[in-house]
Amino acid sequence: MAKTSAPHTLVIVESPAKARTIEKYLGKGYTVESSIGHIRDLPKSAADIPEKYKGKAWARLGLDIENDFQPLYVVAPEKRAHVAKLRKMASEADEIILATDDDREGESIAWHLFQELRPKVPVKRMVFHEITKEAIQAAIAAPRQIDSNLVEAQETRRALDRLYGYEVSPVLWKKVAPKLSAGRVQSVATRMLVERERERMRFVSATWWDLLVTGKTAEGATFPARLTDVAGQKLALGRDFDPLTGRLKDGVVARLLGEAEARALAEGLSGQPLTVTSAEEKPFTQRPYPPFITSTLQQEGSRKLGFAATRTMRAAQRLYEQGYITYMRTDSTNLSSEAVSAARTQVAQMYGPSYLSPQPRVYAKKSKNAQEAHEAIRPAGSSFRTPDSLRGELSGDEWRLYDLIWKRTVACQMADARGRSLRVRLGGKAKTGEDVQLSASGRTIDFPGFLRAYVEGSDDPSAALEDRETPLPPLREGERVLADSVKPEGHETQPPARYTEASLVQSLEGAGIGRPSTYASILGTIQDRGYATKKGQALVPSWTAFATSALLEHHFSSLVDYDFTAKMEEDLDDIAGGRAQRVPYLRRFYLGDHGEGMALRPLIDSKMGEIDARGIATIVVPKLEGSGIEVRVGRYGPYMERSGEKANLPEDLAPDELTAEKAEEIMSRPTGDRVIGTDEATGHPVVARAGRYGPYVTLGAENPPIRSASLFPTDDLGTLTLGRALKLLSLPRLVGTSEGEEVWAQNGKYGPYLKRGSDSRSLTSHEELFNVGIQEAEALFLQPRYGKGRAAAAPPLRSFEYPGRANIILKSGRFGPYLTDGEKNATLRKGEDEGTLTAERALEILEERGKEPQKKPGKSGARTGAARTGAAKKSGARTPARKGAASTSAASAAPAKKAPAKKAPAKKAPAKAAAKAKAPAKATFTWADLRPHLGVLSDPERRLVTATREQGRKVEDIAPELGLEVAKAKGMALQASKKLNQAARGG
DNA sequence: CAGTGAGCGAGCTTCCGCTTGACTT
DSSP, X not given: OOOSSOOOEEEEESOHHHHHHHHHHHOTTEEEEEOOSOSOBSOOSGXXXXXXXXXXXXXXXXXXXXXXXXXXXXXOHHHHHHHHHHHHHHHHOSEEEEOOOSSHHHHHHHHHHHHXXXXXXXXXXXXXXXXXXXXXXXXXXXXBOOOHHHHHHHHHHHHHHHHHHHHHHHHHHHHTOTTOOOOTTHHHHHHHHHHHHHHHHHOOOOEXXXXXXXXXXXXXXXXXXXXXXXXXXXXXXXXGBOTTTSSBOTTOOXXXXXXXXXXXXXXXXXXXXXXXXXEEEEEEEEOOXXXXXXXHHHHHHHHHHOOXXXXXXXXXXXXXXXXXXXXSSOOOOOOOHHHHHHHHHHHHHHHOGGGBOSSOOOOOOOSTTOOOOSOOBOBOSSSOOOGGGGTTTSOHHHHHHHHHHHHHHHHTTBOOEEEEXXXXXXXXXXXXXXXXXXXXXXXXXXXXXXXXXXXXXXXXHHHHHHHSOOOOOOOOTTOEEEEEEEEEEEEEXXXXXXXXXXXXXXXXXXXXXXXXXXXXXXXXXXXXXXXXXXXXXXXXXXXXXXXXXXXXHHHSGGGGOTTHHHHHHHHHHHHHTTSSOHHHHHHHHHTOBTTBSOOHHHHHHHHHHHOOHHHHHEEOOGGGTTTTOEEEEETTEEEEEETTEEEEOOTTOOGGGOOHHHHHHHHHSOOSOEEEEEOTTTOOEEEEEEETTEEEEEESSSXXXXXXXXXXXXXXXXXOOHHHHHHHHTOSEEEEEETTEEEEEEEETTEEXXXXXXXXXXXXXXXXXXXXXXHHHHHHHHSOSSHHHHHHHOOOSEEEEETTEEXXXXXXXXXXXXXXXXXXXXXXXXXXXXXXXXXXXXXXXXXXXXXXXXXXXXXXXXXXXXXXXXHHHHHHHHHHHHHHHHHHOHHHHHHHHHHHHHHHHHHOOSHHHHHHOHHHXXXXXXXXXXXXXXXXXXXXXXXXXHHHHHHOOOHHHHHHHHTOOHXXXXXXXXXXHHHHHHHHHHO
C-alpha cells in the first residue's frame, strides 16, 4: 500500500460514459471507474450456482428460504474480469467514493461493491442528480454512508421478483407449455394486451350516418359544418353505441340516421338557407410539454419517427456515449439550472425574447414510483448544440432523435401558445320540412409560442385532426349562410385500438410498473415468449397469451392485479424508511403468516393439482358461443375442435379476427388432402395427406381414418398412385410365424422393422417390408438387437488426446453434441461450438460438470463407464449364442429367455423401483405368461388372439368370422398383443 | 391433435433491474 505518488481517490459510478465526464470535472487526485451496472446477482441458472450450494434445495431460487430468505449472490462469469479490475484499483486507492445512482438499485450497487471489493481504505457514498461541475463538487463535499434500509428494500424487491418468476413460471410449463414465463411486470403487460383484445373480440360494430355541410357566407367564404339535430332530436354519434351490442346504449335518446334517410335529408337540405343561432369565441392557452423522460422519448420516437422502443434507445445510447445528450434512462422531468439557462438563451437567440416563458418552468414529478436519480433527457452541456450544427456529425437515427430532444427541451422554456376557439351553431329547414341544427368549430392560433418548436405527436389520428388549426370565417349570430353542398357520410364505430409499443409503455408507466431501463426489454420479453407479435405498430396477443393470462387471472389473481406493483412499492418504501422489515414481508408473500399474506408457495402447491390443463388451454371466444367450436392451445399451436374434428388456426389470424363465419370457413377448408381413389374392397376413399410426422395416406376421409400409413422416403405425395397407396396401407404385413409368435413387418417412427412378440429388429430398407420372408426374418432375430447398427451409427465427431489421461471424445447424441471419456459425460452448452473446441476446453468442461451416466435400474452397483461398455459388448456378443442355442430346441427356448427377464423385476420388490425399471419390463413373454391376462381384452380381441396363438390360424382367416375387415383385424391383433404384454408386465 | 416399436450421456426452461462490450455473421 505504500505509495510514492500523491494520495488519490477512486470514484465508482454506474456507467462508463458518466465516468469519463465526471473525471474531467474532478481533475487530479481522482480516478473514476464504472461498475457497469450491477456486479452481483442471484444465480440465474444451475451453471451459476457454486459447487458448495449445488445440492441445496433452495439453490435454484438463490434464496435460502429457511434461513430468513438469505440471498446467494454471485458475480456473473462475464463480470468477473471487471470486478477483479475494480478490486485491484480499490487496493491501490487511498479513499473510495461510491457514486452510484441515488435510487434503490444504485444504493444496492454501492453496497455490493463494498461487499465484493472489501476495501481497506475509507469508503464514502455520494450522490448527485445532474452531471455538472457544480453538482459534482457539491456532492463530493457532502458525502454520506450507505443506507442499509434502502439496500434492504432493493433486496426485497429482488427476492420478490425471483420468487414470483421462478415459482410461477414452472406452473405454466406444466399447465400450458414449456419455456413460458411469468413475472411481476411481463404478466401484467400481457394481461393488458389480452384484456384489450378481449374487448375487441366482444365488440359489435354499428353504422350511423350524418351530414357534412359546406356553408357559404354572403362574402363567398366557405366552412365545414356537421349535422347535430334532426326535428328537435339529437343525432346519434359513435359514443352513443354500446360496444357489446352495436345498438344504442340504454337511456340514450337520439335519432339514428340510416343511409337512405341521410341521403334524402342531404337532398332536402342542399341549397337551403341556414341561420347562425349562436357564435361563441373563447380564448385558450396551451402550455409546452415537459422535457423527455425515457417513456415519453420512446412514445414520441415511435409516433414521430416510427422507431421501435429498442431503436430509440439504441440511438439515445450512442448520443449519450458521445456526450450529446444527458442520461437516457430516467424518470425525472427535472432540468438542472444549467440546462434551463441554456434552453432560455437559445430560445431568445433563435425565436426572440417574446417567445420565452416569463418565468423558468419547473416540471413536477410525473409518474408513479419515479425515483428521480437523473435529470430529464436533454442536450448535454451548458450551451446546447443546435441540430443544424450537428448535421454532418451524426448519423440519421441519431440526428433525428437529437433534433427531437433538442426541440422538446427548448420548447419547454418557451411561452404558452395562445389562440381562440370558435363554436358556431346553425339552424335551418330541409325542403322536406324537417328542422335541422348544425355546428361548426374552429381554432385560431394567435401566438404559437412553443408550438414554433414542438408539436407533440399523437397516436390517434382523429384527435390530431382536431388539434389542427381550423380557421372559421368570422360568423355572427343571426347571420344567414347557404348550405352550399351537403354530403351524407356513413360511419362505423371502431373497437378500442390495440396497444402499440408506445402506448403499452405509457400504460405500464402509468401503473408504476417497470423501470426506464426495462421498458424496451419488456416488449422484447413478451414477444420472445410468444405472448405477442407485432402487426405493423400494433401488439397482437397470441392464443398462448390468452391461456396464460386466464390461468393467472383465475388462480393467481392478486399476482396480475394492476395494483400489485403499486402495493409492493408502498411496502418497499416502508422498508426503505425503516418502518417495515424484509424478512417478515417476504415470509408473508412466500409462505404466508397465519393465514395472512399472499402465501405463494402453499398456493402453488394446492393449485398444481387443481388447475385443469385442458380447461386452461381452452380459450373463450364470445363469437363462437353456440357454434360448438372450441379454440384450444395444443403442443403444436392453436387449433379449433368441434366433436372431434380439428383444424389448425392460421398463424397470422389475430384473435379478434376469429368470427363464427371465419371459424366455419377454416373448419371446412380443405386441409390439403388429396383423394387419390377408392379402395374397391371396402368402398372407402384413399386420401393422401401431409401430417406432422410427414406425408401419409389414409383409408377413409374422416378423422380419425380407418387406417393410415406413412409414405416411404422414396414416395412422393403429389404423384402417389392408388395402387401404391393401397400397398402402403396393407402394412403391417404378417410375415409368418416363428417360435410360436407372429412376425409382422411394420413401418414405424424409427423406420421399417420386424416385430415378434415384444421383440423387434430394424430393417435396412423400407421395401423390405414387402419382400422379407420368414427365413430372413428369423435370421435377423438371431442377430443382436442393435449390434452392428449402433456401432456404425455413432462414430466420434472428434477426439482429444491427453498424456496420462483417457482420451475425451466428442459424440453426437440425441440431446446434441456431448463429451465423454468413458467415465463421465457432459453435454455441450450454448456457445460451446463443436468445431472450435480445444483440447484444453474439452477437459475443462468435462471436469467442471461431467457426470457419471445415471445407473440403470436393474444394473447392480456403481460400475465405471468403461466397465459397463465392456459388459454391454459382452452381453451383446452372448445374445446370439444363447438365442442360437434356443432356436435349436423350441421347448427349452422359452424358459431360457424367460428366466433372467422375470427374475429382474422380482428382485426389485418396491413398487416404485419396478415401475421405473424399464429394462426388465421389456422382457419377452411366452403365451403361458400372457394367457392369464386375457381378461383385459375385449371379446373380439380375445377371440382373435386365442385363435392365432392356440390354433395357429391366420388373422386373415379369422377376420370374416368376426365381421371385421382384414386390415382392421390386423390392427386389433397388434393392439391386443400390446395390451396383453402390458398386463403381464404390470402384474 | 392424427398412426407408431427400441435403444443410446440429461439437463434446462423462468424473474426484474443496473449497465456495456465481446462475440460472430
